[in-house]
Amino acid sequence: MYKSIDYKFTISLMFNTLFLIFFLYLIIKVITVDNDEFKNITLFPQGKVNDTSLLLNLSNYDTLALDNFPFKVYLEKANLQESKDLNHDLINLQEITKNDFLSNNVFIKALTSELYPKIWSTNLDTINQIANWVDKLDFKDNSVKESIEIYWYNQITNHLSAEAKKQPNSKYGFKYRYLAQRCIQKKYFPNTGNSTFEKVLLNIIDQRWLYMLKRFWYSTPWICKIFILLIAASLSLLSFFGIKYLKSHNLKSLLKIKSND
Amino acid sequence: MIRKILFTMGICSIFSLHLDAQTYNPQHVKVSSVTDANYPYKVIYMDRGLSGKKIKAKYFAAKDYNGTSVPNRFLNWSQDKNLICVTSGTYMSKYDPIIALPVGLTVDNGVVVNKNIADFDGLVIVYATGGVVATNLEDKNLKVQGGSISGIPLDLKGNSYHLSKFLEWCEENEATVFQTHLLAYNDILKISPYNSSPKSRERRFLAVGYDEDKNVVHCIVHSEEHTTLYEGSKKVLSFLNGFKDMEVIWMINLDTGAQNTFKLFDENGTVDERIKGTIPIDKAINLLVYYYQ
Numbered sequence: 001m002y003k004s005i006d007y008k009f010t011i012s013l014m015f016n017t018l019f020l021i022f023f024l025y026l027i028i029k030v031i032t033v034d035n036d037e038f039k040n041i042t043l044f045p046q047g048k049v050n051d052t053s054l055l056l057n058l059s060n061y062d063t064l065a066l067d068n069f070p071f072k073v074y075l076e077k078a079n080l081q082e083s084k085d086l087n088h089d090l091i092n093l094q095e096i097t098k099n100d101f102l103s104n105n106v107f108i109k110a111l112t113s114e115l116y117p118k119i120w121s122t123n124l125d126t127i128n129q130i131a132n133w134v135d136k137l138d139f140k141d142n143s144v145k146e147s148i149e150i151y152w153y154n155q156i157t158n159h160l161s162a163e164a165k166k167q168p169n170s171k172y173g174f175k176y177r178y179l180a181q182r183c184i185q186k187k188y189f190p191n192t193g194n195s196t197f198e199k200v201l202l203n204i205i206d207q208r209w210l211y212m213l214k215r216f217w218y219s220t221p222w223i224c225k226i227f228i229l230l231i232a233a234s235l236s237l238l239s240f241f242g243i244k245y246l247k248s249h250n251l252k253s254l255l256k257i258k259s260n261d
Numbered sequence: 262m263i264r265k266i267l268f269t270m271g272i273c274s275i276f277s278l279h280l281d282a283q284t285y286n287p288q289h290v291k292v293s294s295v296t297d298a299n300y301p302y303k304v305i306y307m308d309r310g311l312s313g314k315k316i317k318a319k320y321f322a323a324k325d326y327n328g329t330s331v332p333n334r335f336l337n338w339s340q341d342k343n344l345i346c347v348t349s350g351t352y353m354s355k356y357d358p359i360i361a362l363p364v365g366l367t368v369d370n371g372v373v374v375n376k377n378i379a380d381f382d383g384l385v386i387v388y389a390t391g392g393v394v395a396t397n398l399e400d401k402n403l404k405v406q407g408g409s410i411s412g413i414p415l416d417l418k419g420n421s422y423h424l425s426k427f428l429e430w431c432e433e434n435e436a437t438v439f440q441t442h443l444l445a446y447n448d449i450l451k452i453s454p455y456n457s458s459p460k461s462r463e464r465r466f467l468a469v470g471y472d473e474d475k476n477v478v479h480c481i482v483h484s485e486e487h488t489t490l491y492e493g494s495k496k497v498l499s500f501l502n503g504f505k506d507m508e509v510i511w512m513i514n515l516d517t518g519a520q521n522t523f524k525l526f527d528e529n530g531t532v533d534e535r536i537k538g539t540i541p542i543d544k545a546i547n548l549l550v551y552y553y554q
Binding site: 143146158161187208 | 352354362363373374375376378422424425429460487519
């Protein structure tokens with residue numbers, strides 16, 4: 001009789017251990033999510049005076065081409081924090097070149113790909129400050145603002161997509177969700193995707209059993225198939241003999257033994 | 262004699278009724294099962310050139326401004342259309358149809374859905390006239406007609422000013438645009454085993470090119486054999502070049518993963534079961550439709 005109780009106990013212990021491991025895994029995943037608030041980061045030096053003399057000197061250029069604009073010097077001298085000063089620079093540039101298309105292109109390049117190595121970081125606090133800076137920009141020519149926004153929000157969205165792919169857990173963090181929402185509001189959709197675990201859960205919810213079976217069959221190596229089939233066979237055998245045992249010894253006698261213990 | 266005339270008239274009327282019932286000309290749209298190099302394919306061969314551009318495409322990317330879902334938009338639109346096939350198009354961000362959105366730059370009938378330029382090289386433009394054009398974004402020479410950017414080579418990935426102007430053009434011209442994997446371009450395979458998914462699954466491809474008579478043909482190739490994206494693309498490109506004598510201008514992937522929607526109709530408008538998806542249309546997240554008009 002003791003033997004039979006051990007047998008039952010082993011099965012329940014096995015299932016409880018599996019459940020506990022799964023539960024602990026979920027708790028660890030939830031605890032390790034970064035839920036800190038944003039830190040204040042300074043993107044550009046504060047209180048800088050905008051030096052427009054550089055732009056005035058540009059009038060010496062016979063033709064201003066996209067590649068010969070002194071981007072490095074301009075980014076050092078300009079007060080990038082102030083939208084008003086930047087707007088002033090753009091108007092100056094347009095007056096000098098008498099070519100709005102070229103001026104806009106030069107100006108956008110300066111504030112996007114040329115500025116990128118100076119301010120970009122994968123740190124979400126910095127990324128949030130970049131989004132704040134972009135949102136505050138205001139130009140008379142709306143296509144300039146739109147282009148700068150497209151560049152930076154694409155960088156942010158692509159970073160969020162890559163991060164979700166690399167570390168699926170990161171997308172549940174506060175900073176990530178906040179930035180993703182900011183992007184979505186402006187119609188930039190990060191491809192947060194679903195991890196394999198999430199896909200399995202969603203397929204179970206949708207009851208797509210045949211699809212899951214097909215995916216399992218075609219996507220797993222033979223060794224994995226054999227391992228899973230062995231587990232399934234063991235569980236089936238355990239259930240079969242367990243039910244057979246319970247049928248041969250009625251429940252009342254089992255309870256009696258237990259109460260005697 | 263009168264009996265003979267009446268009989269002939271009857272036959273003619275039945276035949277004309279049958280012709281009236283036809284939703285498309287079977288000479289222009291051919292569905293076949295083919296085996297090439299031991300790989301079985303099911304092919305929908307649509308000769309747009311021969312049909313006098315009666316074969317047209319329409320793409321539904323997202324809910325409209327009223328919040329009408331893609332399946333409902335499709336149902337409303339398709340009431341008076343002669344459908345050839347309906348398929349899921351590009352990749353989606355989520356499984357859930359309520360929150361899922363197309364991955365990469367997407368514009369639906371002039372409405373900007375997603376401004377994010379993804380890594381994919383293929384940009385597909387579906388015109389209001391039913392024509393479909395794909396461009397390789399890596400070439401940096403997308404040219405559109407009309408508006409302030411008419412004829413200017415655009416670099417959408419590298420120049421945000423070009424992208425903003427292109428989005429303006431899409432709104433003005435009510436264009437439909439989506440981004441996807443460009444598998445082949447100008448008869449050359451664009452993907453390799455290193456830059457594509459190693460997962461094996463059934464595959465579906467859309468190729469557009471020229472037939473032997475230089476007519477524009479659109480071809481959907483369905484491969485039930487499970488292959489990686491690279492293997493599948495390579496075999497299908499070789500099949501189209503060799504077996505079908507087709508000069509492939511571009512070939513893209515149609516999603517057969519989590520949103521495997523596909524419905525084929527025969528020339529009488531009834532559902533053809535030879536190719537079918539696993540997800541019903543009412544759960545589709547985006548739809549590319551071929552119709553005859």
